[in-house]
Amino acid sequence: MKLPLPCLSLCAVLLLTTAATAPAGPQETGISYGTEALQTLDFWPAATSGPAPLVLFVHGGGWKRGDKDNATGQYKVAHYTGEGYAFASLNYRLVPDATVEQQAQDIADGLAALLKRADALGIARGKVVLMGHSAGAQLVALVGTDPQYLRKAGLSYADVAGVIPIDGAAYDVPSQMTDGPRIMQRTYAQAFGTEPARQRALSPTDQAAASNAPAFLLLHVQRPDGVRQAEALEAALRKGGTRVERKGFSGEGLRGHMEINRELGDPAYPATAPVDAWLRQVFGKG
Numbered sequence: 001m002k003l004p005l006p007c008l009s010l011c012a013v014l015l016l017t018t019a020a021t022a023p024a025g026p027q028e029t030g031i032s033y034g035t036e037a038l039q040t041l042d043f044w045p046a047a048t049s050g051p052a053p054l055v056l057f058v059h060g061g062g063w064k065r066g067d068k069d070n071a072t073g074q075y076k077v078a079h080y081t082g083e084g085y086a087f088a089s090l091n092y093r094l095v096p097d098a099t100v101e102q103q104a105q106d107i108a109d110g111l112a113a114l115l116k117r118a119d120a121l122g123i124a125r126g127k128v129v130l131m132g133h134s135a136g137a138q139l140v141a142l143v144g145t146d147p148q149y150l151r152k153a154g155l156s157y158a159d160v161a162g163v164i165p166i167d168g169a170a171y172d173v174p175s176q177m178t179d180g181p182r183i184m185q186r187t188y189a190q191a192f193g194t195e196p197a198r199q200r201a202l203s204p205t206d207q208a209a210a211s212n213a214p215a216f217l218l219l220h221v222q223r224p225d226g227v228r229q230a231e232a233l234e235a236a237l238r239k240g241g242t243r244v245e246r247k248g249f250s251g252e253g254l255r256g257h258m259e260i261n262r263e264l265g266d267p268a269y270p271a272t273a274p275v276d277a278w279l280r281q282v283f284g285k286g
Helices: 076-082 100-116 135-145 148-152 173-179 182-192 196-201 226-237 253-262 272-282
Strands: 029-032 038-042 050-058 086-090 125-131 163-167 215-220 243-248
Touching: 029 100, 038 100, 050 076, 050 100, 050 135, 076 086, 086 100, 100 135, 100 148, 100 215, 125 135, 135 148, 135 163, 148 272, 163 272, 173 182, 173 196, 173 226, 215 226, 215 272
Parallel strands: 050 086, 050 125, 125 163, 163 215, 215 243
Antiparallel strands: 029 038, 038 086
């Protein structure tokens, strides 16, 4: 497969094929949460018995590419199910066939489909963390700061314990379209359009004044726009009274942007232990 030119932005195309040496997780279950082909998710139960917290992962790919089958990363399933959590990885409809608003709704609808099956799947209600990388980071942050998407799915922030955006850089869309890498401006324009009001409505930083998910953990590597955007989202969440932590890790450019997603869950990777500690705290397990 021919890949597009690499870039340093949130929208980098992520085709992270699972390595043959990746640890094995429990048996997965495929679930459709809508009528479209991409409205599907994969679910893995926790390795422990009884109702378990859920980590729901959303892939990246510039809002127009990406797939749960090759962009989830090789360690997450085995690691998080081994930690005693259920894990799911969600596909969503892609630009230009869908809007960013519809993508955020897909995340909420996918979560609703899982929670409707909570008893059968062994999911503990009220103990859900949304985790997303790159474009997926912007989407989970949007769902975590604008309650309309969960509300339309019949849910609320009582159903979500926290949000982990991983190395996103479009939390403040107008700022990113002004100051972000020039090579990605066409991708941003395709996703967010040119209308300032819509760009602000799709900006988690603008939506963070109130009515947010209870807790956020912002992860990033050392990409200037990613750091800048994470700092601004952290400040907006704090101002809105939301509990938030931000943690930066080594890695630059596209290589670092891909590595944090690919390696998260590997016990040797520096971000894994802090995420584990945060999850234990949010889920009340330690």
